[in-house]
Amino acid sequence: MTTTHNTSVRPEVALARVEANGRTQWAVRRGDEYSPLGMTLSELLRLPPADARRTVEEATGGGLRPATVLSPVDPGQEVWAAGVTYLRSRDGRIEESTDGTPYDRVYEAERPELFFKSTGARVIGPGGQVGVRADSAWNVPEPELGIVLDSGGGLFGYVPGNDVSSRSIEGENLLYLPQAKVYTAACALGPEVVPAWLARAPFAISLEVRRDGELRFGGTASTEQLARRLDDLANWLYSCLDFPDGVIMLTGTGIVPEADFTLLAGDEVAVDIAGVGRLENGVDLVGRDILAGADRKGGQDE
Template sequence: MRIIRYLNDYSNPVVAAVTDDNKIYPLPMNDFMDIIYEAKHAGLTPVNYINELITGKESLQKDLSELNLLVPIVAPEVWASGVTYEKSREARNYETTDKKNDGETCYDKVYNAERPEIFLKSTSTRTVGPNEPVYLRSDSNWQIPEPELGLVITKEGQIVGYTIGNDMSCRDIEGENPLYLPQAKIWKNSCSIGPAIRLSETVANPYNFQITCRIYRNDQLVVEESANTRQLKRKYDELVSFLIRDNKVFDGTVLLTGTSIVPPNNFTLQDEDRIEIEIPEIGVLSNPVKSLVQKTVVN
């Protein structure tokens, strides 16, 4: 079972459940976390609670493709994990400007260390949903999407759902100096999540999500690569445990788990490209790419 948010005919946001046969049932909640709270209060699992709500009710007489989808959750914060896949480590090592060092790099060290790399990726005002544009940073010439599985967690660190995330990244900025990571990762519309949240209790094996990224230019497919979460070096609970350690985390926080899909090294996103990230159990997260033109400040 998946949870979505969409705009109804009156431009009001609606939370809805999508069953495995793709029937859509609007729910009397304002937010994904309301489902988790109400189910717990009723002593039921989220799926059983939703089934009680929708039993005997008519489904929405629309197809999912007809809806104006929103971010499935207005996450107060989105955090991200880095260098959790071998391919990610290789890409980070390639892009670094310090090619003279033949020894162990900082990326090699974090890949093998007990402590993972975790960083703040986005906030609710910087995060967009399906079909909204992600922006290209104006001071970077080497930008790519990073397709990732996202964990939706409670403030205690319980994983209550899975979603898709696009961790937009500037390879040249981070490659110049790892201390530039925040600038390589965080700017306006630099993160997208969606199109739905798969309730965690409905996933038999979360280490078997197949992730596919497709990039279109002038309506032509120019990049298509796939990976599987079985390639992940770290466990989800391990990543979550480091995020919440001595940290204040909010209900509905999303933690992106890293990527194993990196476009060719000679590839960079361009204005008017379109990015699709698919995990069959969750859906397809599609976003157009737009240039973010830096405005001149007049004193």
Template sequence: MRYYRIEQNNSVSLIVETNESTTYNLTATEQGPTSFMELASAAALTNGTVDDVSRSLLDNAPTIELTTVREHLVRPFDPDEVWGAGVTYAISQESREGEGGLAESYVNAYEGERPEVYFKATPSRTVGPREAVGIRGDSEWDVPEPELTIVLYDGKIVGYTVGNDMCSRDIERENLLYLSQSKIYSKSCAIGPCISTDETVGDPLDVEMQMQIDRDGDIVFEDSTSTSEMVRTCEELVDYFARYNEVPKSTALLTGTSIIPPDDVTLRAGDTVRIDIEKIGTLENTVEQL
């Protein structure tokens, strides 16, 4: 199942799209859940799944048109924290070849037992569908990074969404110690449009991913890949994220990218970034100069 949040008349509702493509408003039931994490909490108490909890509400839930849902989308959940994993695809370390000392660090992260896991964003730095992501005023090479994103409740995988890990590549390239400045800033992360559960996604390491950057009606970059190219499992990344860590109730964990625009492509204000992940959906954001 796919879970959306919408806002109409200053009111937020939780919507579920079943695998039969019927869409229901779960907030309009007597139980009235307004967030995916409420369902995850109920599932944890009953040792069931989020989809089990959702199915128990469907008989009393009114339907809603999917077109209406898409017109009123907001961020599918409000993660307490957003984390990222890096160098999980070969292209990520290959793209740093020729960058001196940086290259060795990325090769070691790609080949080593311990993955790169880093803090990415807070809710205030994270935007949802059709909101603007930001590019820094002190950066000249800014790119989106499309990533399968794990949704965690109490450190356990409860679903997947689409993520955009915005990056100021020239700041990162200048000095590896500047990595946090290249990754963490206002509007540096986007997630959405929904949360898909295991039941819908199936094997998360076997889904297709596409990204497109549009500018003034023209496509300036597009590429596609598959999560089958990832050298780490989702469980492995979650394990290292949680080690000796104070894990919050809800977390988004981005899993790395294998789509990297070439050096001569950089985002500009007014661009549109579209990221599509099979069995989840399309995350679309405009770009603004901070």
């Protein structure tokens, strides 16, 4: 277990989706002051980059008093993810798998591993509960830098993310990747989106998992360790997909817990990205184990 330190300094300016004045709306936060953005993130990401920046910079005056900070994504937007972008991630995937060859090959390949992660409506926000599958014995958080891309594939901003995953399900068979990655409460983002022109890469990333108040696992990484450029990942994602409302893309993890660690219901997880924000979530058990007690593939006894 690695000791971690809280590297968070709250960004001076960020975009937040909030409940305020009885409705959900987007705001620009400057310090402790929230100003209405006047549009959704989807609408903002449809604008030319210069207009989007001007819209953010001209949102001033304050006046909002948020009751709740929500996940920083519109319900109709999508979250995608890249895998095996760090050497540690490749090694971790090889450790969990019955055949590690594909992970070795994709780490070296020109084409990256890209996969769908979540709809915006399913994303868990700051303070919410992420999920671990009831039918998985080995579950891990994956702290990741999320990039917010506009409708043309340009980089608009950054957001902390947690790509919660079942290592036992994916390790059993590569064809089970969607089940290992896409399920109820498997994706968390937040607390805010930091505009790219106000953030400076590379970013230090840290993970803390606490159990009964004690640090159970901690680790650190840096986006300097990424084996792929962020613009290259964006280019591949947009090469044969259109995102008229923009998209959030998780860029992979460089922090992989050891094989003797699994995330449990009741744990508390913190993903900290220096200069971008700190995402904190509890953990719940989700779903049901339909194979429990079954002795054949049909899942029921005769």
